[in-house]
Amino acid sequence: MKVGILSLGCAKNLVDSEMILGAFKKAGYLFTSNPREADIIIVNTCAFIESAQEESLNAILEMMQYRKKIIVTGCLAEIYAKELKKDYPEIDVIIPFSKYHNFSQLVSSYLKDKKDYHLNPLNRYLITSANFAYLRIAEGCNNFCSFCAIPYIRGRYHSRPIDEIVKEANLLAKRGITEISVIAQDVSYYGTDLKDKTNLTKLLKELDKVDGIKHYRLLYLYPNEITDDFIKFMKTSKKFYPYFDIPLQHADETILKAMNRKGSHKQTLTILNKIKREVPHAIFRTTMMVGFPGENEKAFKNLINFVNEFKFDHLGAFTYSREAKTKAYSLPKQVNEKTKKQRLDILMKAQKKISLKKNQSHVGEIIEGLYIGLDPSSGYQQFLTKYNSPDDTDGSVFTDAPFDLEVGKYYKLKVKDAFVYDLFVEILK
Numbered sequence: 157m158k159v160g161i162l163s164l165g166c167a168k169n170l171v172d173s174e175m176i177l178g179a180f181k182k183a184g185y186l187f188t189s190n191p192r193e194a195d196i197i198i199v200n201t202c203a204f205i206e207s208a209q210e211e212s213l214n215a216i217l218e219m220m221q222y223r224k225k226i227i228v229t230g231c232l233a234e235i236y237a238k239e240l241k242k243d244y245p246e247i248d249v250i251i252p253f254s255k256y257h258n259f260s261q262l263v264s265s266y267l268k269d270k271k272d273y274h275l276n277p278l279n280r281y282l283i284t285s286a287n288f289a290y291l292r293i294a295e296g297c298n299n300f301c302s303f304c305a306i307p308y309i310r311g312r313y314h315s316r317p318i319d320e321i322v323k324e325a326n327l328l329a330k331r332g333i334t335e336i337s338v339i340a341q342d343v344s345y346y347g348t349d350l351k352d353k354t355n356l357t358k359l360l361k362e363l364d365k366v367d368g369i370k371h372y373r374l375l376y377l378y379p380n381e382i383t384d385d386f387i388k389f390m391k392t393s394k395k396f397y398p399y400f401d402i403p404l405q406h407a408d409e410t411i412l413k414a415m416n417r418k419g420s421h422k423q424t425l426t427i428l429n430k431i432k433r434e435v436p437h438a439i440f441r442t443t444m445m446v447g448f449p450g451e452n453e454k455a456f457k458n459l460i461n462f463v464n465e466f467k468f469d470h471l472g473a474f475t476y477s478r479e480a481k482t483k484a485y486s487l488p489k490q491v492n493e494k495t496k497k498q499r500l501d502i503l504m505k506a507q508k509k510i511s512l513k514k515n516q517s518h519v520g521e522i523i524e525g526l527y528i529g530l531d532p533s534s535g536y537q538q539f540l541t542k543y544n545s546p547d548d549t550d551g552s553v554f555t556d557a558p559f560d561l562e563v564g565k566y567y568k569l570k571v572k573d574a575f576v577y578d579l580f581v582e583i584l585k
Contacts, residue, residue: 157184157185157186157195157196158185158186158187158188158193158194158195158196159177159180159185159186159187159188159194159195159196159197159198160187160188160189160190160191160193160194160196160197160198161173161176161177161187161197161198161199161200161283162191162197162198162199162200162215162219163200163283164199164200164201164202164208164211164212164215164230165200165201165202165204165208165212165230165231166202166204167290167337167339167375167547168290168292168295168339168340168341169200169202169230169231170283170284170290171277171280171290171292171339172200172229172230172253172256172275173198173200173283174280174281174282174283175275175276175277175279175280176198176200176229176259176275177280177281177283178275178276178279178280178281179259179260179263179272179273179274179275179276179279180196180273180281181281182272182273182279183269183271183272183273184271187281191219191222191224192222194222194224195224195225196224196225196226196227197219197222197224197225197226197227198226198227198228198229199212199215199216199219199226199227199228199229199230200229200230201215201216201228201229201230201231201232201233202230202231202232203230203231203232203234203235203236203305203309204231204304204305204306205474205477205479206477206478206479207477209232209236212230212232213232216228216240216244216247217244220244220246220247225248226246226247226248226249227247227248227249227250227251227263228240228247228249228250228251229250229251229252229253229256230253231253231309231310233250233251233252233253234252234253234254234309234310235305235308235309235481237250237252248266249262249263249266251263253309253310254311256275259273259274259275260272260273260274260275277292277316277320277324278320278323278324278327282331282333284546285528285529285546285563286526286527286528286529286540286563286564287332287333287334287335287526287563287564288333288334288335288336288337288526288528288540288546289328289333289335289336289337290336290337290339291321291324291325291328291336291337291338291339292316292339292340293315293316293321293338293339293340293343293346293359294313294314294315294316294340294341294342294343294345294346295310295311295313295314295316295340295341296310296311296312296313296314296341297310297312297313297341297342298312298313298342298345298349299341299342299345299378299416299417299418300416300483301405301415301416301417302414302415302416302482302483302484302487303415303445303448303476303477303479303482303484304479304482305479305481305482306341308481308482310341312349313341313342313345313348313349314349315346315347315348315349315350315354317350318354318358318359318362321359321362321363322362322363322366325363325366325369326366326367326368328369329366329367329368329369330368332564333368333369334368334369334370334371334526334564334566335369335370335371335372335373335526335540336363336369336371336372336373337372337373337374337375337545337546338360338363338372338373338374338375339375339376340376341376342376342377342378342381343356343374343375343376343377344356344377344378344381344382344386345378345381346359347359355383355385356381356386357383357385357386357389360372360386360389360393360396361389363395364393364394364395364396369395370395370566371395371396371397371526371542372395372396372397373396373397373399373401373545374396374399374400374401375401375545375547376401376402376403377400377401377402378402378403378418379402379404379419379423379424379427379428380418380419380423380424380427381418382402382427382431387430387431387434387435388434390431390435391434391435391436397439397542398435398436398437398438398439398542399439399441399542399545400431400435400438400439400440400441401441401442401545402428402440402441402442403442403443404424404442404443404444405417405443405444405445406444406445406448406451406455406459407421407444407458407459407461407462407463408421408451408454408455408456408458408459409421410450410455411448411450411451411455411459414448414449414450414484414487415445415448415484416483421462425462425466428440428466439469439470439542439543440466440468440469440470441468441469441470441471441472441545441549441550442468442470442471442472443471443472443473443474444459444463444471444472444473444503445473445474445475445476446459446473446474446475446476446496446499446500446503447475447476447491447493447495447496447499447500448476448484448491449476449484449487449488449489449490449491450487450488450489451476451491451499452489456499456502459503460502460503460506463503463506463507463510464506464510467510467513467514468507468510469511469514469543469550470511470545470549470550470551471507471510471511472549473500473503473504473507474500475493475496475497475499475500476491476496478490508576511551511576511577512574512575512576515551515574515575515576515577515578515579516574518543518571518574518579519571519572519573519574520570520571521570521571522568522569522570522584523541523542523543523569523570523571523581524541524542524566524567524568524569525539525540525541525553525566525567525569525581526539526540526541526564526565526566527539527561527562527563527564527565527566527567528540528546528563528564529563531552531554534554536554536555536556537554537555537556537557537561538552538553538554539552539553539554539555539567539569539581540553541553541569541579543579544579550577551575551576551577551578551579552577552578552579553569553578553579553580553581554578554579554580554581555569555580555581555582555583557582557583561583567583567584568583568584568585569581569582569583569584570582570584
């Protein structure tokens, strides 16, 4: 028997997919990436914004064409389970995120095989490339940003115990993983819900001790929760890349308040500048939103001015999506779609100039890179380095070496050329 999975959305959802595959593997199933070969197809859905919901629905429809057993899981299943049951009777099992604790019973009842399909983070079937994996340290979110449905889908913030996280990191190291991205909806909030006075810095110090793991990245940090102790740790750690992924969403005080973002823009800028001073060669990535209700020309100009002044290494942006289950849905002064797209275009044009200059400044540098295989679109050999995250948001690091490279091996690289998003390197022997 074979099982296939289509994992949509964020890295946190990918971890869920790996746990699901791990459960099926333990039950005796083989994994296939070809839906024609699968006996069971799982579609692990996303529902963060409208476009993600549409992508999930299209994926379900596409998988139905293969006439296999279909199991739908994830965030779309959480908020639209009733609608999916009514509109898509071809779906055999729908398992919302809130029912994952009952995953084994729901699956075994449908398959009538009495096998154990319990989801366990220590039993994952890794589907990431090379020697890289994600490590989720918490679930849910307590921020309740007015535009975001995640707290309603994934629930309140819940930190995993340190010993369990470190145990998983050690298991990953024993499986040959050398590079880990530490993830949560809000990494910097870690430990605040625990009673033992645990915090993120304490966790990172323990992860720093894990033998076999060469590098870590952190995804995602909130500025109001970044402490001096954390900055000091990031300054001195040899394993944690000085990579600060801080999704700010906006820079205008009025918009930030309407978004229910914690802390002011002034406070955020103080923290960002402190990191710049204290952490040599800090790499900054952020996410911005345009077209939020009430965003007038003055507010948008404040955003553009901030981006041009601070100069992020990497910046992703998207237009505001009006989600029915959020507070922002009913806010006045909704921005029309044409204006949203125009502002997104202006913002990304500004960032392209910044990104190109940032990348050009790296030409001639000697860096280390983990080879992750051929890029399917370009055919070039591709690396993970301190400058780029594995989720494709940051651009890529490429080479065209005329000899074979070993996937999962680190190479010494020299940056030869720079583009808007990508770096081109040569391998030094």
